[in-house]
Amino acid sequence: MEKFSTMQEPIQKTIDFVKKTLANAEAGHDWFHIERVFETAKTINEQENGNPLVVAFAALLHDIADPKFNHGDEELGPNMAATFLESIAVDPEIIAHVKLIIQNMSFKNSFDAGSFTSKEMQIVQDADRLDAIGAIGIARAFTYGGFKNRVLYDPAIQPEAHLTKESYKNTTAPTINHFYEKLLLLKDMMNTETGKIMATERHNFMLLYLEHFYKEWSGK
Numbered sequence: 001m002e003k004f005s006t007m008q009e010p011i012q013k014t015i016d017f018v019k020k021t022l023a024n025a026e027a028g029h030d031w032f033h034i035e036r037v038f039e040t041a042k043t044i045n046e047q048e049n050g051n052p053l054v055v056a057f058a059a060l061l062h063d064i065a066d067p068k069f070n071h072g073d074e075e076l077g078p079n080m081a082a083t084f085l086e087s088i089a090v091d092p093e094i095i096a097h098v099k100l101i102i103q104n105m106s107f108k109n110s111f112d113a114g115s116f117t118s119k120e121m122q123i124v125q126d127a128d129r130l131d132a133i134g135a136i137g138i139a140r141a142f143t144y145g146g147f148k149n150r151v152l153y154d155p156a157i158q159p160e161a162h163l164t165k166e167s168y169k170n171t172t173a174p175t176i177n178h179f180y181e182k183l184l185l186l187k188d189m190m191n192t193e194t195g196k197i198m199a200t201e202r203h204n205f206m207l208l209y210l211e212h213f214y215k216e217w218s219g220k
Contacts (some may be wrong), residue, residue, distance in 0.1 A: 003018060013088050014060045021064055021080075026147050028140035029063050033131060036181075037062065040198075041127035046193040050120040054094055057085060058101040078102045101125075104132045107132075107182055126195030129186045133201025136185055138209055145175030153217065179210060 019031050045052060061084070065077035078099045085095045101121040105128065123135040131137065145152070151174045159180035160171065171181065187203040190196045 028143045036131050037127045041124050044123050044194045048192050050123045054097050054120040057098045122191035
């Protein structure tokens with residue numbers, strides 16, 4: 001199977017494209033987020049043995065045009081990714097696979113039954129979810145909450161169990177609620193054995209963080 005080290009030219013072109021495109025992105029969804037997901041996906045793939053080229057392209061391009069920052073347009077990102085990959089002469093079957101991964105891997109799409117999946121999507125999805133939990137996940141949650149001018153915590157506003165994609169997308173709840181509405185759910189949503197192992201430590205760190213948060217909130 002082709003290894004990451006033999007794919008340097010197309011991968012480097014993709015890295016350059018993503019860095020340029022996301023130069024002014026919100027801090028939780030910028031190039032550094034992409035780089036972490038890319039490196040984590042490679043780590044997972046060492047054990048899970050997916051197609052490394054599909055994993056690499058999907059990890060690098062998964063947030064090239066996040067709908068949250070593009071008027072909710074869920075097709076812009078997959079289409080941008082496909083157009084770019086065509087421009088560097090990537091095999092059409094790989095492009096189609098990467099496009100399907102980008103269209104289906106986000107948390108909000110977990111509300112849709114019967115969504116596309118593949119080993120490569122599971123690897124990249126786990127890598128992306130790992131970046132949403134643990135120490136960095138906490139930092140990203142509050143960064144986005146600040147970007148949206150949301151309160152840190154309001155004891156009068158209880159977390160919701162979102163049952164639909166629209167309910168999840170339209171929430172304006174305090175950032176602490178996001179832990180219960182998404183972040184603490186991700187450990188049990190991991191696909192790969194490698195991802196599950198990595199998620200456990202990060203999940204436990206979030207529980208410890210919340211324990212300290214509530215103590216400090218109450219003046220203890």
